[in-house]
Amino acid sequence: MTKGPISQFITHNYRHFNAAALVDAAKGYEAHIDKGGKMMITLGGAMSTAELGISLAEMIRRDKVQIITCTGANLEEDIMNLVAHSHYKRVPNYRDFTPQDEWNLLQSHMNRVTDTCIPEEEAFRRLQQHIFKIWKDADSKGERYLPYEFMYKLLRSGELEQYYEIDPKNSWMLAACEKNIPIIVPGWEDSTMGNIFTSYCIKGELKPSTVKGGIETMIFLTEWYRANSGGPGVGFFQIGGGISGDFPICVVPMMYQDLEWEETPCWAYFCQISDSTTSYGSYSGAVPNEKITWGKLLPDTPSFIVESDATIVAPLIFAYVLGQ
Template identity: 80%
Template sequence: MKKRGPVSQFIEHNFRHFNAAALMDAAKAYEKHLDEGGKMMITLAGAMSTAELGVSLAEMIRQDKVHIISCTGANLEEDLMNLVAHNHYKRIPNYRDLCPQDEWELLENGFNRVTDTCIPEEEAFRRLQKHIYKLWKEADAEGKRYFPHEYMYELIRSGVLEQYYQIDPKDSWMVAAAEKNLPIVVPGWEDSTMGNIFASYCIKGDLKPSVVKSGIEYMVWLADYYIKNSSGKGIGFFQIGGGIAGDFPICVVPMLYQDLEMENIPFWSYFCQISDSTTSYGSYSGAVPNEKITWGKLGIDTPKFVIESDATIVAPLIFAWILGQ
C-alpha cells in the first residue's frame, strides 16, 4: 500500500460526506486512473495562477501526474507575472468592503484587482511585455509562427526572466511545464493581457496576426494528440472551474467521432469538475456530468465527480493525495 503523509491521512480520516466525500472519491479515482496507465488533462479557468496554484500544481507536473493542460491565456501569463513581480503584489483581505472610489484609487496606483489580490501593472505586465515582444518580432522577421505557450516557454528557457524572479521557481507551474515541455492548449488566448497587447501591435502594423497560431490550430493539434494518446486506459479530464478552458478541449471527442467519423474513438475516461457554480438553467459550468453523455463526451461508465467548492481549497488537497503528502 502506498505510504501516506499527514495531509492525506487527515483527508482520509475526516472527509467522509457531501463535498468532502466527493473530494476523497475523486482523488482515489484519479490515482487509480494513473496507476492503470491512464493520462490526465487538467484544465485551469478563473484566476488559479494568481491564486498561486503553482505551489502544488508544479510538483504534480514534475512527478508526471498531469500530462497535458488546457488553460486560459490569463492563467498562462499570470503564473509568470507572479514569478517576476510577486513582491509588488498587493493583498486586500477586506476586498468585499471596497467602494467604487477605492477601486478607482487602485487603478490610479497601477493595480488590477483579482478578488483579494492586486496585480501590479508596471512590474508584471510591462516586465513581460518587453521580452515577449522581442520574440514576436524575431518570429515575424523570420516568417515563423508559434503557439502562445511556446513563446512563454521560450521566455523561461532563455533565462531573461531570471533577473526578476521573486518566488522560488519550483512554485511556478509554468517553469515546471517548460522543463517538461508539457503539452498545453490555450483556447481564446486573445482574451488575455498579452493577447490584447499583441493585438495592439497588430493594429499599429508592427506585427502580423499570423505570428501567433490560432485557436483552430490548437484544436487541430489537440485532435492529433488525443488520437495518439487515448488508447488503453485513455485520458482523464480534471476540470478546475468552467469556461473555455474546459469547454474547448472536452469537445475534441465528439468532433473526432461525429465530424471526422472516427467511430472507435474512446470517450474521456475520467471526469472531475471542481466548481462553485450550482446547477442552473443553461449554465455549462453548472451542468452535471451526465449531461455530457448526450453530447458524446463521456460514456455511461466513465467515473464522474463534481465537487461544489472553492478550487483554491480543493485542488491542493487532491494534489496532496495524488502526491502522497
C-alpha cells in the first residue's frame, strides 16, 4: 500500500528519540495487523474529550482494532461530545485561571478538562434522562449487562440522534457499536454515569447488580482473550496510564498462573504512549521490560514506549496504520 503524505512526512522527518519511537511503534502495529493479529487499544486520561474519535473511529471501521478498554469517563464522554459539541466551551487561557475563575465555571455548570469545559445540562443530564430508562427497564426485568452494553443499547435506540452535533463518523463509540466490538470498562463507578447510577441505587430506584462489576468484567475479558489469542495473538496499544491499562494487561498472568492454563500466549505486541516520567514505583511510568517479570510480555515481544503527549502521538500512529 502506497503511504499518504502524513505517513511519508513522519517516516522522513521522525528519525530520532521519541519521534523515531513513534515511527517504530506504528510500523510494529501495522506488521502485527498485517499478519492477522488482533489489537486491543486502551484509553486513559480524557482522550474522548480530546476528540480522538476523529481518528480512532476510522481505525475501528477499518478493522485495525478488535477490542477496547477504557475508563468510564472515556466511554461516556465520546457520546457527550456527539450530542452536545456546540455547547462545549474552550478556555485556552486556563493556565492563568484563579481559583475564583474555576468556581465561576462551576457556577455556570461547566466542568473543565484542561482547556475544554463540558456543559453539565446538555451533556451529563441529557445522557442521564435517556440512560436511566434503559437501566430501569433492565432492572425491572432482572436483566444485567456490562457498562458498554448499556451504552450500545442507548445508541441503538435512536433516542440520541435528535441531538447529534458532530459528524457521526467522528464518534468512536458509534463506530464500535456498529462493529459490535467489546469494550472493557474497569472501575466504571469512577465516572459521571457511574456516580449517577450509584445515586439511584442509594435512593432505592435501581439495584447495584443491574450493572455488572469488575470481577465479571475480568471474566468476560478472560473468555474473549482465550477465544482470540491464537495464531498471531493480540497486541496491546496503551494510551495513557491508569486502570484502563493496568486492568486488562493482567488477564494473561491470571490465566496461566492462577488458572494454570499454561498454553496461554502473552501479549503479542506492546506500545504505551505516556507523558508520565519513567520512574521506579510508578506503574504508569514503568518501561515495558518490567512487564516481562510479571508474565505479561515475552523477552522478544515487539515493545515500544513513546514518552510524549498522546493527543499528538496517537493520531499520527493511526494515520500511518491507515496509510494516510
